Amino acid sequence: MGFQVEAYQQALPLKSVFRIARGAKTQADVVVVTLTDGVYTGWGESVPYARYQESVQSVLEQIDQTAKSLATFEGDLSGVRARINAMPSGAARNVMDCALWDLVAKSQQKSVAQLLSLSTPAPCVTAQTLSIDTPEAMAAAAKALGHPPLIKVKLDNQDIVKKMQAIHLASPESQFIVDANEGWSIDDLKACGDNLKALNVILIEQPLPVGDDAGLIDYSCPVPLCADESCHTREELAYLKGRYDAVNIKLDKTGGLTEAYALAQEAQVMGFEIMLGCMVGSSLAMAPISLLSDCAKYVDLDGPLLIKTDRENGFAIKDGVMQPLNPALWGYPQSQVIL
Structure with missing residues (x-):
């Protein structure tokens, strides 16, 4: 068969x-x-x-x-x-x-965590994402999140600082990851770096287009920089060294958990911080990558919060804290599922 x-x-x-x-x-x-x-x-x-x-x-x-x-x-x-x-x-x-x-x-x-000799999954802080809008709308969206510990902010190159000032004012105790999705220039980055650091921004994700990041080699950004679109598998790590401080590992880029696990291990050896990211999908898409949360400094797996109806037995996320994978969803033998 x-x-x-x-x-x-x-x-x-x-x-x-x-x-x-x-x-x-x-x-x-x-x-x-x-x-x-x-x-x-x-x-x-x-x-x-x-x-x-x-x-x-x-x-x-x-x-x-x-x-x-x-x-x-x-x-x-x-x-x-x-x-x-x-x-x-x-x-x-x-x-x-x-x-x-x-x-x-x-x-x-055996669970997938056991098969990979990973530690037992534990609760972790995950970023919650704000999509691009006006400063007022983004501030209102940040406030509606209820002051979580970590907020990810999508920003193009329009009113970067103005939008972050409004968001920070709405949620002053939160820390922020700013994600430019390749939408800035090196001049944009240099113009806003100091201001963003003062606004509790702890990471800037993929500010420049893929392949257009040579300017990062000689630039010491006040906020750590993370490669997202520039990092798919272990093959890019040597190129990224000296340009970025962290790498965003996503299953849809690596081609699954097998390469994601290997990428995380090699990136750590090379001195990169680890971020776990996702595309917009259900808890089923987040389940495998969540097993690597113990090695990550930044976790951004809030995809299930963005869709109307998640999978049955999906992740529980409350006040920015993500509970471990439900064994009934993925990655466990049925004998370990408690009904």
């Missing part, structure tokens, strides 16, 4: 319009995969991202090509792993990799 794959698209409506520097969206278009060996079934979710030349259709096509070959494997988990690892990094490999980890946890009667 071999391994059987089912892949399908889901549209997850958002609570409100979500705006970043390069556009806006009202729903998350995700791909869900179930992978079965005939006895056990694992599943996963990924988010195809147009910025990386992906679409739902292109991801489904990649999955279909791999699925055909997996049907010839009879109980050969190592062969399945090798075939998935051979896929290009991105959303297709991510959802296949995470579905496989879930299947292995069930078939081997």
